Amino acid sequence: MLFQDSLGAPSAISVSALSLYLKELLDTNDILQNIWVHGEVSNCKTYPSGHCYFTLKEGDAQLSCVFFKQARLRTAAPTLRDGMALAVNGRVAFYERDGKLQFYVDAVMQLGEGALFRRFEQMKARLEAEGLFDSERKRPLPQQPDIIGIVTSLQAAALRDMLRTLRNRYPLAQVILAPAQVQGADAPASIATALDLLNEHGEADVIIVGRGGGSIEELWAFNEEVVARAIARSRIPVISGVGHETDFTIADFVADFRASTPTAAAMAAVPDIADWQFELQEKQQLLTELIMEHIEDRQALLAHALRDLQHVSPQSIIAQRRQQIDECTERLQTHMQHSISLRAERLRGVSLQLHSLSPLLTIARGYAVVRQQRDEAVVTSTRQVQPGDIITIQVQDGQIAAQVQDSLEKI
Template sequence: MHLLDSLGAHSAISVSALSLYLKEMLEINDILQNIWVHGEVSNCKTYPSGHCYFTLKEGDSQLPCVFFKSARLRTSAPTLRDGMALAVNGRVAFYERDGKLQIYVDEVIPLGEGALFQRYELLKAQLEAEGLFASERKRPLPVQPAVIGIVTSLQAAALRDMLRTLRNRYPLVQVILAPALVQGVEAPASIAAALDLLNEHGEADVVIVGRGGGSIEELWAFNEEVVARAIARSRIPVISGVGHETDFTIADFVADHRASTPTAAATAAVPDIADWQSTLLQKQQVLTDLMTARIEDLQDQVAYALRDLEHVSPQNTVIKHKQQVDEYTDRLHTYMQHLLSLRAERLRSASLQLHSLSPLLTIARGYAVVRQHSDQTVVTSVQQVQAGDVLTIQVQDGLIPVEVVRP
């Protein structure tokens, strides 16, 4: 009796017990332990470890598959990619941790291309023949866009990534969001309508059409012809940023610029203001260096001019003449001193000579000098006086006034 057979209507078992039961049920089924299944590969990823994980799809049904490195090397399996039609051999098991059924693949046989891949290649060839992929029709992206249009889902994580990137790189830009479905049957028409709406609005300088990564089915809206035609007729340059680096959609080929991710699309759409700041700082330094060099050159020129001016300046002549004046003054002073000394000596000699001839010496020996009182004329003869004249007799110690009685 199995575990579930013993349970009553109102009994319950743990998740672990049920998971173990499902695992055991699959392991005892001989058909499921060695089974071939065919379908189309989707969401294929090979990790650095060498293990390959993919989904095998057919219509609306899908099965996760695990193809370990050891099995791949043992069977020399081809490199798997989305869109391949495969027949896989392996065992069906229940992965308890994730609670999912998956096939552990032992061998793969390629069956050609899947239906989706064939549709992809057919439309790609058609649009390429019409010239929609031609490089000459690709328009350059604006260097400094003022307005960015974005076509994506409002709920997409890619939208937050793009807005954050635009804000960090170029906060001057404005964003116009044209919401659209990016997955499902209605997504292609929604994306095309959003693109047309941005063109009618006319303010965007560049448009980003994007969404994050996913399986080929989840990205399929960007492989539809209606989206490709909308991008091709857009008057505004279009950047396609869909999925991951390895994902290529029809939209990528038609767009004016293909970015590997939505974040890369936002990066391509705007310049990095940090680069501008760095460039400005570099130019500021260059300008500062030029101005410093120019000022130093002018200072040198001023110094040379001052030296030249000093050579021709009248101040030197004035200083020279001042020195000459000082020298002449000293010489004149010396000459005048000498002249005064000479004249003084001569005066002294004349004074001595005059003194030796002075009548005072005669008077001092008992002689007197008689003068007219009126005009001090020296009287040397009686003929010079008359009765009544007043005379002055000078003796050694003074003057004696006298009156002539008779001559």
């Protein structure tokens, strides 16, 4: 509503005032406070709080719906999922914070499956019957790819997430991007063409095809047959990473590996270099321990060999012989000293005996020894000398020279 002031200039009301006006307008409409609406469930999410949020679609129209936990439990409502055809009862209100109409659901009635869900099931059954989902045709992913092919939109946040994940986990890999539309009428052909181009290029070791989360309509391009057959004829292994963990598409069933999200697809495509680093550290530690153990074993063997070598070494033998010589020398010295001591004692005894028989002792008692001067023969008889002979007379303190004048025979 616009008003004019006295000067004719328009004056505007605030957003809060307009929001309040719309809310009161809807809240006071009896028809909109208790109404049944039917359509197909899309973009259904149930949070840990138990509240369920979904979009009810029919044709080109859609209505945001909220089904609170209390209402779900009170009515024993079935678990909602994308593709269900429902009739919902509740009221229409204006959610001021987000500035949008919302339908607050009080009760639901399942009408069957929606058109998109039936189409999905029919496509799935037909392609499965052809063998496109068989596990035998799925190829293993390369362990260490050099080149990663990516099929997604250039503007997609999922692309940035995948590139960041690849760079952090495995910076050795290169990336080839094949841009494609991932939503809208032209998306299926665009995705299939991008897949074919990567195969013609031929350098990629693995291909990631996908996009971020969205409603069943936004993800529908990955349910089209042209995309499924492009994945099936790819000579390069294909990883699908479409939407969130609860989202399943035909592309997921045909792909060689299904990842729950684009980020999970990037993680599945390459190894984590951090794991390699951890394993390398473990192997380095183990190798160090084995080397130290080997060195200790060799040191023990070397010590044992040195001991054996010392036993047979000439130096050892020489040392032993030297020790034996020293021992023999010591024994010989001991024996000689004992023998010398014994001989000395014997000599001392003989000396004493000779001393006792020595003529000097006799001389000391007043006797003398008479010798011929000419030959020092001892004179024991008068007949041995003649007058005029020179003789020596040995007494205790020296000798006396004398001349024989006469000799007297013993009477």
